[in-house]
Amino acid sequence: MTILDGKALSNKIKEEVKADVVKLQKEKGVTPGLAVVLVGSDPASAAYVNMKSKACKEAGIYSIVHEMPDTISQDKILEILAMMNKNPNIDGILVQLPLPKHVDTTAILEAIAPKKDVDGFHAYNTGRMNLGLDSFIPATPYGVMELLKEYNIDPQGKDVCVVGASNIVGKPMSTLLLNANATVTTCHIYTKNLKEHTLKADIICVGVGKVNLITEDMVKDGAIVVDIGINRLDNGKLVGDVDYEKVAPKCSYITPVPGGVGPMTIAMLLKNTIKAAKLREESKLND
Structure with missing residues (x-):
């Protein structure tokens, strides 16, 4: 079992962003x-x-x-x-x-x-993302895709179950995985038998904000589990939507909470901001 370390990757991306900022200041x-x-x-x-x-x-x-x-x-x-x-x-x-x-x-x-829509929530950017065109991508799903890439996990041809269908996480997550040639099942509050879908999945991405929603019996051996959920327990501890202690031993890869997807969200937001600044400079040249 390998932990998908979002903290380490986010630090790497932040350093790249810092270098980009210095370059933009120096050259432009x-x-x-x-x-x-x-x-x-x-x-x-x-x-x-x-x-x-x-x-x-x-x-x-x-x-x-x-x-x-x-x-x-x-x-x-x-x-x-x-x-x-x-x-x-x-x-x-x-x-x-x-x-x-x-x-x-x-x-x-x-x-x-x-x-200027660095969150990627405007219909213009959502439409372009759906068509697989260049756009601003919502930071959390973007971070998940970068995390998979960092660990050489290619979604192409894999059965993926996305649990959650919000406009901020679930829907864009499904779209990005579909664009990466995965076979995607999107589950939500009206899904009849969640376990039936998660058990078939090579990759499970879950982000609904419900403690222990994904349990050991819902995950097949060797699955990749990406926990996007974030919940604070009464004792102040932060946990995701996955019963981490019991599910992790069955996985080939899993994200921890905290330290998985969370740090990636902020790193990708910074990356989107740099992209917006570069686009602004390019549009000046074209004016």
């Missing part, structure tokens, strides 16, 4: 910029935003966080996004989800300029 006089919109005071969201800001600082990326009360109107958020879209110093914009109930998440995500 450009410092990539990322703006984060945080609405409300959800502790988990605030923690994620702090981690993103810290990672940006370490990589040399200019980072700004717009904190807003959860009572803010949708129109005001749209106004701020319009301002960011026009700001030439900002290459990437991301809105930390979830948003308060009175705000239409789709309308907010659609208001971000596609060329």
Whole structure:
């Protein structure tokens, strides 16, 4: 059993990003910029935003966080996004989800300029990704694909079961694996017999936020298990969606939680921000 070490790979990617930033500053006089919109005071969201800001600082990326009360109107958020879209110093914009109930998440995500959509949630980027064209890819599924690549795991021809069908993780994960020529089954809350699907899978990717959803009897010997879930137990311990202690001995590869997919998400966000900065420079040359 080999552990898929997301922490080590994310550190490697962050160093590459840092080198890219230095190169952009030296050759073009450009410092990539990322703006984060945080609405409300959800502790988990605030923690994620702090981690993103810290990672940006370490990589040399200019980072700004717009904190807003959860009572803010949708129109005001749209106004701020319009301002960011026009700001030439900002290459990437991301809105930390979830948003308060009175705000239409789709309308907010659609208001971000596609060329600044480093989260890859805009319909433009989603459409291009579905067609296998160059686009901004959502950071978590992108991180999973990079992790598989790092360990020379080729999804081509493999039976893959993706558990979870959110627009942020499950659907893009299924799409990327399908684009990599895997045979993909997507399971969700209405799937009748989850075990029937996971038992056949060479690769299982799970991200629904339910402790011990994937148990030892649901995984075949030699399977590759990618745990995207993150849950905090009452004692403060972080765990995924997989019963790690019992499932790991059956696997050929498995991601730990923490230290697996989590660090990769932030690394790929930085990579997307650098990509946006490079695209900005290219568009200047073409103007």
